Every structure is written in C-alpha cells, then in structure tokens.
Amino acid sequence: MSIKDYKKYTPENFIGKTPKELGYFFPAEFTTHKATWLSWPHKELSWPGKIEKIYLPYAKFIAELTKGELVNINVVSVEMKEFALTYIKKTIANLDKINFYIHPTNDAWCRDHGPAFLINPGAVKYKKAIVNWEYNAWGNKYPPYDLDNQIPLCIAKENRLPVFSPGIIMEGGAVEFNGKGTVLTSKSCLLNKNRNPKLSQSEIEKYLKDYYGVEQVLWIEEGIIGDDTDGHIDDTVRFINEDTVLTVVEANPEDENYNILQNNLSQLKRMKLLNGKSLKVIELPMPKPVFYQGERLPASYANFYIANASVIVPIYNCENDTIALEIIQEHFPGRKVIGIDSTDIIWGLGSFHCLSQQEPAI
Numbered sequence: 001m002s003i004k005d006y007k008k009y010t011p012e013n014f015i016g017k018t019p020k021e022l023g024y025f026f027p028a029e030f031t032t033h034k035a036t037w038l039s040w041p042h043k044e045l046s047w048p049g050k051i052e053k054i055y056l057p058y059a060k061f062i063a064e065l066t067k068g069e070l071v072n073i074n075v076v077s078v079e080m081k082e083f084a085l086t087y088i089k090k091t092i093a094n095l096d097k098i099n100f101y102i103h104p105t106n107d108a109w110c111r112d113h114g115p116a117f118l119i120n121p122g123a124v125k126y127k128k129a130i131v132n133w134e135y136n137a138w139g140n141k142y143p144p145y146d147l148d149n150q151i152p153l154c155i156a157k158e159n160r161l162p163v164f165s166p167g168i169i170m171e172g173g174a175v176e177f178n179g180k181g182t183v184l185t186s187k188s189c190l191l192n193k194n195r196n197p198k199l200s201q202s203e204i205e206k207y208l209k210d211y212y213g214v215e216q217v218l219w220i221e222e223g224i225i226g227d228d229t230d231g232h233i234d235d236t237v238r239f240i241n242e243d244t245v246l247t248v249v250e251a252n253p254e255d256e257n258y259n260i261l262q263n264n265l266s267q268l269k270r271m272k273l274l275n276g277k278s279l280k281v282i283e284l285p286m287p288k289p290v291f292y293q294g295e296r297l298p299a300s301y302a303n304f305y306i307a308n309a310s311v312i313v314p315i316y317n318c319e320n321d322t323i324a325l326e327i328i329q330e331h332f333p334g335r336k337v338i339g340i341d342s343t344d345i346i347w348g349l350g351s352f353h354c355l356s357q358q359e360p361a362i
Contacts, residue, residue, distance in 0.1 A: 010162045011126065018210040019164050024118040024129055025213025027360045028179030028239060029306045034361040035070035035099075036307065037115070037155065038062070040084050041108035041355075042076060045142070046348045053344040055087045061305075061312055061352055063093035064338050068309025072359070074103040074110070074151060103154040106147045109350055111234070112138075112171035113148035114357035115155045118164075118213060127362045129162040130155065131211050133170035138229045139194025166211050169195040173232035173354055175208070180242040181215040181274050183208055188222035188231035218271050218279075220264045224248075224286075225256050226298040226349065234353045235300045236264060240331050243273055244280040248302045256296075257286060284327055288318040292347050299342070303351040304328065311335050314342030314351035 014022065041058060044051050065071045075081045081100045088098065105113070116131040132152040137145040156163045176184040189195070190204055199207075205217045223231025237247045247268055250257040271279040290299040301324040304313040311332050315321040321339060329337040342351045 010164075014129075014162050014164070019118050019129065019131065020210050020213045022120065023122055023213075024120045025179075025181075026116060026131075026177050026183075027119055028177050028242070029358055030240060031179060032361040033069045033308050033358045035072050035359045036065050036305075037072045037074070037110055037357045037359060038355060039074040039103075039105040039108050039110045039113070039148075039151070040076075040080055041348075042080060042105075043107045046107055047344070048347075050344050050347050054348070056090065057340050057342065057345055058355070059084075059087040059091050059093070060340050061355070062088055062098065063091035064310055064312050064340070065307050065356075066094040066097035068307055070097050070099060072099045072101060074105050074154075075100050076104045077102065101154075101158060103151055103158075104147045105151060106145050107137075107142070108348070109148075109173075109354050110151075110357045111173045111350075111354045112229075113145070113151050114172065115152035115359075116170075116172060116212070117357075117359050119360050119362045121362060126162050128360070129164060132156070132163050132165040133211075134166075134168060135171065136169050136195070138171070139192060141228060164211060166207055168199065168207055170207070171229065171232070172357055173229060173234045173350075175212070176233045176237060176239055176245075177212070177214070178239045178242045178273075182218060183212055183214045183216070184218045184220070184233055184237055184239070184245070186220050186223055186231040186233050186236070189229060189233070192230045194230070216274050220267050222260055222264070224260065224298050224300060226296040228298075228349045232354075235298055235303055236261070237268065238302050238304070240282075240306075243277060244282060244331070246282045246284045246302065246328065246331065248286050248300050249283045250286045255286075255289065261286070282327070282331060285320045285323055287316040287320050287324070290316055290343065290346060297346045298349055299346050300351075301328070303353045305352045305356050306332075306335070309335060311337045312352050313337060313339045314346065315339035316343055316346070317341065
C-alpha cells in the first residue's frame with residue numbers, strides 16, 4: 001500500500017483540506033478510548049540479548065488494558081499471533097477484548113509508527129479520521145522502517161476511515177495534548193535536522209496546528225539522557241488534565257539529567273494556556289539511573305500510559321517507584337495506578353507509552 005491509496009477511502013470533499021479546516025482534532029489521552037493499538041515485539045535488535053525477557057511484562061501490560069478497553073495488536077503472521085497468545089494466556093487478560101491484525105511491522109514502537117486518531121464530534125458521517133504522518137525511525141537510525149510507515153494506512157483501510165497525509169516526519173511520542181487546543185513538544189526532537197531539515201520552527205508549528213487541530217504549541221528544550229528519539233516529550237512531561245502536567249525532575253545535582261530537567265521545569269512554570277492561565281506543574285521523581293552493558297537507559301516514570309480503567313507506569317525496582325506511583329495515583333483518583341517492571345523493556349529505549357497508541361471512543 002502507498003500514500004496514493006488513501007484517496008480510495010478518503011471522501012472527495014476531504015482532499016486538499018486540513019483536519020483543522022474540517023473540524024477534526026487530536027483528543028487528550030485521558031479521555032475515553034475505544035481501544036489501544038500495539039505492534040507485537042519481534043525485532044531482536046531492539047532488545048539485543050533480552051527480547052525473550054520482555055514478553056511477559058508486555059503481556060501483563062496487555063492484561064491491564066483489557067480491564068477497560070479493546071486491545072488491537074498488529075502481528076506479522078498467524079504464527080506470531082499464536083506465539084503472542086502463549087504469553088498473554090499466562091496473565092489474567094480478557095481474551096475476548098483482544099483482536100489481532102495481520103499488519104506486518106519492522107518494530108514494536110506503535111506510539112511513533114501507529115495512526116494518529118482524530119475526532120470530529122459534530123461530523124454527520126466521519127466522526128473519526130487518521131493522520132498518516134511519515135515515519136523514518138527517529139532520523140533514519142534504525143532501518144528498515146518501510147513496514148512501520150504503512151501501519152496508519154493499514155489501520156485506516158481496515159476501519160474505513162478517512163486519511164490525511166501531511167507528507168512530513170512526525171512521531172506520536174514527540175507530542176502531548178491537553179485536548180483543549182494545546183500541544184506540548186520539545187525543540188531537541190522536532191527541530192532536529194534528521195526529521196524535517198527544510199522546515200522552520202514556525203512551519204512545523206503550522207503543521208501541528210493544521211493536522212492535530214490545535215491552536216497553541218508550547219516548547220520545552222530537550223529530553224533525558226539515553227533517549228535515542230532526540231528528546232520525546234513522553235519521557236519528560238505529560239498532561240493529566242487540560243491545565244495540569246506531571247513532569248520528571250532529578251533530585252541529584254550530580255546526575256547528568258539534573259540541569260536538563262531543571263531547565264524544562266523552569267520553562268513549564270512560565271507557560272500560559274490559551275485561557276491565559278499558568279500551566280499547573282506537578283513534579284515527579286526520576287528513578288535511580290538504569291544501566292545495561294554500560295549504557296545509560298532512558299528510564300522515566302513519565303512514560304506511563306493512561307488507559308480507561310488504569311494508569312500503567314513503568315517501574316525499575318528502586319526506592320522511587322513507590323513515591324512515583326503514589327504521586328500519579330493522587331492525580332488519577334478515578335483510575336487504578338499499576339506499576340509493571342520495565343527493567344528489561346527499557347533496554348529497547350522505550351516503555352509502555354512508547355509501545356502503545358490510543359484510539360478514541362466516539
């Protein structure tokens with residue numbers, strides 16, 4: 001399938017128009033989902049020497065999701081589906097809530113290669129649509145990625161949804177939404193020349209506004225050490241309601257993340273939303289540094305996933321796990337906060353938010 005094919009299942013009156021012009025927008029993650037989309041992990045190079053250790057915690061993640069929503073899983077083949085089920089059946093997952101789709105992928109990071117679902121509650125017919133951003137594996141770091149780049153179109157076709165194709169590189173982990181017209185992102189990622197070298201900051205902002213249906217773009221400077229995405233926002237700052245964020249801070253002044261996160265914190269505290277009010281900022285600790293084979297990994301409690309019934313948080317077997325879970329639970333009174341060991345998963349340089357993409361209910 002190619003980008004040209006989107007015209008086969010996109011209404012004629014959508015061609016040449018942006019989602020914003022038609023009334024579509026990207027809803028906040030904390031609003032109700034129809035489903036969560038995943039791509040089953042199978043790339044040994046993403047977890048060299050460890051891939052067999054990630055399947056059970058990944059299956060536990062799926063089990064938690066099934067408590068409140070459907071889980072749609074992209075797999076390469078029927079054989080991969082059966083392999084996945086051998087691990088999922090070891091958990092308390094509700095198998096009736098799980099659907100498999102033969103959508104071959106190169107890798108597992110569905111937040112970045114998966115579809116960006118938009119909604120338009122006022123639409124007569126197409127209340128949901130997909131933005132088909134281009135994907136180049138974080139600046140061509142991990143080729144091949146041709147199969148991953150096709151996933152939004154595969155899912156659009158499967159669900160007969162209209163598609164908007166901006167033609168530029170964008171990743172789901174690079175953007176964070178409050179659902180009320182604001183998107184947060186980081187300069188180190190979206191302004192990196194390995195993504196869209198011909199676009200200025202103002203041009204990128206226009207794409208964000210036109211294709212995510214937002215009015216305001218707020219920028220922090222950079223991401224945490226070890227993050228090979230060049231600073232995805234989902235490792236540092238997360239909206240938990242329309243005017244509040246949780247942001248990670250490092251307590252140890254000697255840690256290499258300390259100044260980075262203090263600078264981000266200072267920037268967040270100066271930000272104002274569309275209504276003129278200051279952004280509310282809640283501090284979340286960082287875990288103790290996680291190393292594997294001498295490499296500093298991007299372990300962060302901010303890479304949680306907000307599901308319908310729960311908030312699923314990566315934990316790392318350290319004293320800050322309990323503190324982080326308590327802070328997150330305090331700010332999600334209607335959901336149960338669940339910690340799942342991500343010590344092995346983080347060797348892939350991402351965790352539960354990076355692995356998932358929500359489909360809104362409408």
